Amino acid sequence: MTPRRAMPGCALAAVLAAAALAAPAASQEITLWSHWAAEQPKRQFIEEAIRRFEAAHPGVTVRATWYEKNALYAALRTALRAGQGPDVFYAEPDQVEYVQNGFLLDLSQGIDWANVEPWAREIWTHGGKPYGLPLEAWTVELYVNTRLLSELGWQMPANLQFTHGQLLEIVRKARERNIVPISAGVGDRPFPGAFLTHETLLMRLGRVDYGRLLKGEIRWDDPRVVESLRAVRALVEARAFPPGVATLQLGQSHVYFHTNPGTVFFPMGSWYTSRAFNPPDQGGQPADFPLGILRMPAPDNAACPTCRTIAVGGSYVINAASRHPDKAKAFLNAFTTPEMGALWLQNVMVQTGIKADVGMVTGPRAGYFRDLAAANEGSEYFFGIPLQILQGRARDTFTQVVNTAFISGQVTVEEVVRQMNAAMGAR
Amino acid sequence: MTSPRERPAWGAIVPFLLPATVFYLGLTAYPVIRTVWNSVHEVLPRREAYVGGAHYVELWADDTFWRAVRNTVTWALVAPFLEVSIALLLALALYARVPAARILRIAWFTPVLMSYVVVGIVWMWIYNYDWGAANAILRAVGLGHWAQPWLGTTDTALPALIVVTTWMWTGFNMVVLLAALHALPTEVIEAAELDRCGWGAKLTRVMVPLILPTILNLLVLSFVGKMKIFDLVWITTKGGPLWSTETVSTYVYKRAFEWSTFDLGYPSAIATVWFVIVMSFVAVLTWMVRRQQKLEY
Numbered sequence: 001m002t003p004r005r006a007m008p009g010c011a012l013a014a015v016l017a018a019a020a021l022a023a024p025a026a027s028q029e030i031t032l033w034s035h036w037a038a039e040q041p042k043r044q045f046i047e048e049a050i051r052r053f054e055a056a057h058p059g060v061t062v063r064a065t066w067y068e069k070n071a072l073y074a075a076l077r078t079a080l081r082a083g084q085g086p087d088v089f090y091a092e093p094d095q096v097e098y099v100q101n102g103f104l105l106d107l108s109q110g111i112d113w114a115n116v117e118p119w120a121r122e123i124w125t126h127g128g129k130p131y132g133l134p135l136e137a138w139t140v141e142l143y144v145n146t147r148l149l150s151e152l153g154w155q156m157p158a159n160l161q162f163t164h165g166q167l168l169e170i171v172r173k174a175r176e177r178n179i180v181p182i183s184a185g186v187g188d189r190p191f192p193g194a195f196l197t198h199e200t201l202l203m204r205l206g207r208v209d210y211g212r213l214l215k216g217e218i219r220w221d222d223p224r225v226v227e228s229l230r231a232v233r234a235l236v237e238a239r240a241f242p243p244g245v246a247t248l249q250l251g252q253s254h255v256y257f258h259t260n261p262g263t264v265f266f267p268m269g270s271w272y273t274s275r276a277f278n279p280p281d282q283g284g285q286p287a288d289f290p291l292g293i294l295r296m297p298a299p300d301n302a303a304c305p306t307c308r309t310i311a312v313g314g315s316y317v318i319n320a321a322s323r324h325p326d327k328a329k330a331f332l333n334a335f336t337t338p339e340m341g342a343l344w345l346q347n348v349m350v351q352t353g354i355k356a357d358v359g360m361v362t363g364p365r366a367g368y369f370r371d372l373a374a375a376n377e378g379s380e381y382f383f384g385i386p387l388q389i390l391q392g393r394a395r396d397t398f399t400q401v402v403n404t405a406f407i408s409g410q411v412t413v414e415e416v417v418r419q420m421n422a423a424m425g426a427r
Numbered sequence: 428m429t430s431p432r433e434r435p436a437w438g439a440i441v442p443f444l445l446p447a448t449v450f451y452l453g454l455t456a457y458p459v460i461r462t463v464w465n466s467v468h469e470v471l472p473r474r475e476a477y478v479g480g481a482h483y484v485e486l487w488a489d490d491t492f493w494r495a496v497r498n499t500v501t502w503a504l505v506a507p508f509l510e511v512s513i514a515l516l517l518a519l520a521l522y523a524r525v526p527a528a529r530i531l532r533i534a535w536f537t538p539v540l541m542s543y544v545v546v547g548i549v550w551m552w553i554y555n556y557d558w559g560a561a562n563a564i565l566r567a568v569g570l571g572h573w574a575q576p577w578l579g580t581t582d583t584a585l586p587a588l589i590v591v592t593t594w595m596w597t598g599f600n601m602v603v604l605l606a607a608l609h610a611l612p613t614e615v616i617e618a619a620e621l622d623r624c625g626w627g628a629k630l631t632r633v634m635v636p637l638i639l640p641t642i643l644n645l646l647v648l649s650f651v652g653k654m655k656i657f658d659l660v661w662i663t664t665k666g667g668p669l670w671s672t673e674t675v676s677t678y679v680y681k682r683a684f685e686w687s688t689f690d691l692g693y694p695s696a697i698a699t700v701w702f703v704i705v706m707s708f709v710a711v712l713t714w715m716v717r718r719q720q721k722l723e724y
Contacts, residue, residue, distance in 0.1 A: 073684070074684060077684060077689070080472070081472050081689070094687070095687070096687060097687050097688050097689055100688075101471060101472045101473075101689050102472075102473070103472070187579075242556075242557075243556055243575070243576065244555065244556025244557055244576040244579060245576075245579070246576055246578075246579030246580065246667070246668050247551070247554070247555070247556065247576045247578050247579040248556075261557075391686075391687045392686055392687060392688070393491075395687070396491070396681070396686075399667075400666075400667055400668065400669050400670060401669065404667055404668050404669070405581075405668050405669045408576075408579060408580075408668065410580065410581060410668060410669060411669070
């Protein structure tokens with residue numbers, strides 16, 4: 001072969017070799033497994049973050065797979081065990097088993113924590129190391145139909161908080177007029193039925209002792225706990241909740257509150273908006289719905305009437321076995337900017353662990369955020385709902401007893417105390 | 428010395444047996460052995476530790492497990508008798524050629540064609556407190572005070588689910604029994620009629636005894652199906668309220684996948700104990716069926 005004839009061949013080989021060398025960088029792919037398959041606003045927000053990340057990192061792509069939560073958790077359990085997990089995945093702070101078994105990457109370095117709320121980082125911190133990027137945050141609120149409230153002869157209190165005694169009076173008055181006072185549905189969720197109970201316990205005990213109660217350091221037969229349970233039991237006996245509360249599902253409980261049959265109150269996480277602000281034909285509240293936001297009612301002798309729960313929900317974590325940990329961290333940093341924080345608020349209408357200025361939210365829902373901020377003003381936060389703190393049998397018992405049976409009137413205060421004391425001491 | 432003709436044709440036998448054997452060993456035998464092995468270990472990702480009988484000791488004192496056993500056994504004992512007895516009545520109605528028998532046969536058989544997921548959702552609607560058909564009918568006939576969240580109270584949740592499986596499986600049992608009735612020797616039936624045997628006597632003294640092996644087989648099948656029931660409970664109640672519909676299968680799943688731990692040891696101990704219990708029941712029932720068949724023939 002003459003040199004002249006060999007030339008094109010060499011050139012081709014050189015091009016192919018260069019392409020081969022360049023190939024790994026060009027095909028670098030971050031895999032993401034995420035909940036929120038059916039929650040369009042959140043999904044659109046994540047897809048926007050992916051778009052921005054890919055634009056800023058040419059040659060790196062993010063392949064997202066969307067799941068519903070239970071399917072995602074089941075898939076992750078087997079995939080992580082088999083070393084086949086994605087680089088980045090959705091998790092919530094109560095999934096401590098991921099940390100305990102070394103599945104999560106320590107995010108101390110490489111994440112722009114300056115743009116993340118310190119309390120949100122704290123919730124994901126184990127052994128002094130943060131393991132998750134807290135995207136979704138929420139508080140426990142008492143939503144009100146202000147029109148029904150005024151029809152019953154009551155107005156929104158100036159401090160945005162009724163006492164338990166006042167709430168009981170409103171419940172009785174509503175029942176006299178054949179109105180179901182409080183909507184709740186626990187048929188498909190392990191926590192909404194416990195909102196009123198755990199917020200009462202939190203206010204009565206104060207943050208420190210409430211935390212000790214959930215850690216098993218204070219027994220459930222403590223007089224303050226029993227007193228709090230009795231306050232909730234009085235509401236149950238006054239038929240405050242729907243008769244079918246034990247089987248009513250979360251989505252149905254939203255409609256039950258704002259549309260049919262319509263209730264006065266609705267204790268719910270501040271992600272109420274993700275369903276209620278949909279168009280009415282997709283389960284959203286009516287356009288002219290008179291929505292108000294209150295603090296949970298304060299019990300008598302409350303140690304901390306301004307206490308309330310704030311929780312971190314949907315978060316992203318990095319698989320400790322990821323082959324692209326630096327790129328995965330860079331992807332998470334696509335979320336940690338004030339612009340993205342504001343975009344989350346604007347699109348998703350729920351609080352976030354990313355620092356964001358509520359004032360940046362404009363448009364028709366801006367008023368909602370002002371009301372939410374007013375209801376939260378001066379609050380002292382306790383981090384995490386009981387379900388995120390209790391583990392094993394205590395968690396299962398709390399779900400079955402406090403979340404479902406207690407508010408549906410199937411167990412007495414004494415039975416709740418007995419069951420919870422037994423469960424807190426078990427595995 | 429065996430002749431080449433009498434020697435087993437291993438060259439032909441092995442290829443036929445091998446795939447099934449591999450599947451059986453890989454997908455049935457190994458998982459069973461592995462589950463038993465897991466039950467005496469703490470099985471965490473990347474580490475396993477021998478714990479001896481600790482899981483079994485814990486299981487002995489586990490109230491939820493025993494509640495699940497009680498619920499499952501109740502279901503497995505009650506449902507088969509309901510299904511088979513109602514199915515027998517329906518099969519006899521079809522055998523007697525009631526009007527619209529063809530349509531009725533299809534209608535009664537249809538539920539078994541649906542998955543538990545669909546059936547579960549449909550019955551959740553039927554049992555809905557506010558607008559479900561069950562309460563709507565009660566209210567319409569003036570029995571509104573009986574209306575209640577059927578799946579939401581501890582007294583009614585399990586019976587309500589037993590009604591669902593009965594509705595679902597009666598049609599299947601009916602078809603099998605109808606086939607058995609049609610297969611009865613006509614000379615025996617005719618002989619009974621010549622002897623002026625009435626409908627009741629013909630049924631109880633001739634037909635039912637002749638189809639008893641079929642009935643027993645259906646009872647065993649239904650029993651085994653209920654001992655492992657999972658999907659319907661998971662869709663409708665997730666074991667609640669207050670564990671009143673918890674079955675052993677749902678409890679194993681919760682302990683394995685929803686207990687904030689990756690440990691598979693304890694759930695494996697539950698599965699092992701339950702495997703032994705179910706196998707014991709099945710062995711006794713099989714012995715009863717065989718004994719019955721021996722008596723028959």
